[in-house]
Amino acid sequence: MxxxxxxxxxxxxxxxxxxxxxxxxxxxxxxxxxxxxxxxxxxxxxxxxxxxxxxxxxxxxxxxxxxxxxxxxxxxxxxxxxxxxxxxxxxxxxxxxxxxxxxxxxxxxxxxxxxxxxxxxxxxxxxxxxxxxxxxxxxxxxxxxxxxxxxxxxxxxxxxxxxxxxxxxxxxxxxxxxxxxxxxxxxxxxxxxxxxxxxxxxxxxxxxxxxxxxxxxxxxxxxxxxxxxxxxxxxxxxxxxxxxxxxxxxxxxxxxxxxxxxxxRFLLVEGRKMSKSEGNFYTLRDLLLKGYRASAIRYLLISVPYRHQLNFTFDGLKQATNAIERLRTFYQRLLKGSWPEGTNAELAEQIGGAGAKYTAELSNDLNTANACAAIFIMVTAVNSAVEAGTLYREQAEAALGVLALFDGVFAVLEDKDAELTRTALAWAEREGRLNEADPSTVATLALPDEAIAGLIEERAKAKKQRNFARADAIRNDLLSKGILLKDGAAGTEWTRK
RNA sequence: GCACCGAUGGCGAAGUGGUUAACGCGCUGGUCUGCAAAACCAGUACUCAUGGGUUCAAAUCCCAUUCGGUGCUCCA
The missing domain is CATH 3.40.50.620 (HUPs)
Structure with missing residues (x-):
């Protein structure tokens, strides 16, 4: 094509x-x-x-x-x-x-x-x-x-x-x-x-x-x-x-x-032209220090087709973050799950259609918005199949193939955000600009992964003993530090909010 | 001032003549769960800045108005 x-x-x-x-x-x-x-x-x-x-x-x-x-x-x-x-x-x-x-x-x-x-x-x-x-x-x-x-x-x-x-x-x-x-x-x-x-x-x-x-x-x-x-x-x-x-x-x-x-075309910031005098001028580093993710910035700036003016807002950045979370959760689910042998012909067709639509939309003057739409339609269809117990290995692999195609261009599925934000914070420290950083971002990143793992383990024990008060206290405490827990069949996973 | 581009739900946004106006986020209710999270299901614009016009048919074409942007000068 x-x-x-x-x-x-x-x-x-x-x-x-x-x-x-x-x-x-x-x-x-x-x-x-x-x-x-x-x-x-x-x-x-x-x-x-x-x-x-x-x-x-x-x-x-x-x-x-x-x-x-x-x-x-x-x-x-x-x-x-x-x-x-x-x-x-x-x-x-x-x-x-x-x-x-x-x-x-x-x-x-x-x-x-x-x-x-x-x-x-x-x-x-x-x-x-x-x-x-x-x-x-x-x-x-x-x-x-x-x-x-x-x-x-x-x-x-x-x-x-x-x-x-x-x-x-x-x-x-x-x-x-x-x-x-x-x-x-x-x-x-x-x-x-x-x-x-x-x-x-x-x-x-x-x-x-x-x-x-x-x-x-x-x-x-x-x-x-x-x-x-x-x-x-x-x-x-x-x-x-x-x-x-x-x-x-x-x-x-x-x-x-x-x-x-x-x-x-240009982007607007909060509906106005971006300019230093308007006070709505942002470098990439400014946004990373405020706690916004590099992946969300990439996704937001890309998801509106290049021939349209884009209205950049902080709310939009938050929305992009959530959209990426949905995609990443889906990706990990497919990757980690084990799916039985079998075939779901209807789903197979939907997945194939999504891949074709993705390519067709980008081929059409790089319509990134519609390309994303094709992917999200597939995500919903596959997730539905998972809920219904009708996702099989063959379709799971096909869906991962379409995701790989998507990520070959959009490049947001691998989560490197925490590392990138840490790097930005280190830079700010060297430049004496750490005061510009968002305090809760600093606090969240300051919590080492091992400490989080330890608390999750402690919570798992509490849960086993049906001490839900203690378990919930740990979860709420982590949440207040920007760590979100998810209990699943394979144990507890966590993400930074 | 002149020229060009745009205006779609709470937010971002697709859609340039003809099905119920994509998709994401958000929100509401339900399923699942010890409770959550995730996920799923249902709902969420009878309407596309405003006013005219063309057409059997318009968010989509034409005219005017309002607002925003860009170029005419360094600018992604």
Missing amino acids: PLELFNTLSGKIEVLAPEGGPALRMYACGPTVYDYGHIGNFRTFLHLDVLRRFLKQLGYPVNHVMNITDVDDKIIRNALAANLSIGEYTAKFEKAFFEDLDSLEIERPEHLPRATAHIPEMVALIEQLAEKGFAYQAEDGSWYFRIAKDPDYGKLAKKDFDGIEDGARVDVDEYDKDHARDFALWKAVKAGADGTEEHHWATALGPGRPGWHIECSAMATGLLGEAIDLHAGGEDLMFPHHENEIAQSESASGKTFVRHWMHV
């Missing part, structure tokens, strides 16, 4: 398939490592993770490039203020970014190029553009892209730049910025107020640093070639960033740069 994905460029849903090789070549705009990543950033990266995991499930190898922007105005400014080199400054946040990817079970792209490691390619690309008349140097030494020379400019953002077209017929001076919309390819070095020069590279273009857009064009073509299958990013990047990438890359190569463009 082919994957059909909305293409921003054509405005239509189209089949996404690799061309000119077995692997799908995709490029995604990565983070600018000047601070910790926020949940809005991760919504985009999570949906790209869904895409790449699903592509692999469909049998397409993926060659995925995600750039690390490790030089820009903010980085230069912040590094200067912290009295660090830009490399020293960005190393910390780059490391944090990778840790966050791991926490959210986001697979590493095949290539993670740093902008600062590809300056020569950027310079070469600008020189190529200059040769063809698309780039020019302004009086201050900066290089700009001449939009007036590119009749296709605006095709992605669906913008009509009439005024710019007119400008093309006007004679322009080579050394002034021709038009207000012309964007920087290379920014000439500037001296600060105190006379010190900011970070720069000495190149054939003159001393300076690359513009943001050229970075992606150079690294995408350098690693994937001049014509790639898919390019993705947040919706805000559509214009001007992606439009400019197209302009640069296609003007230089004369080829179609990208066949398929994917844009992930």
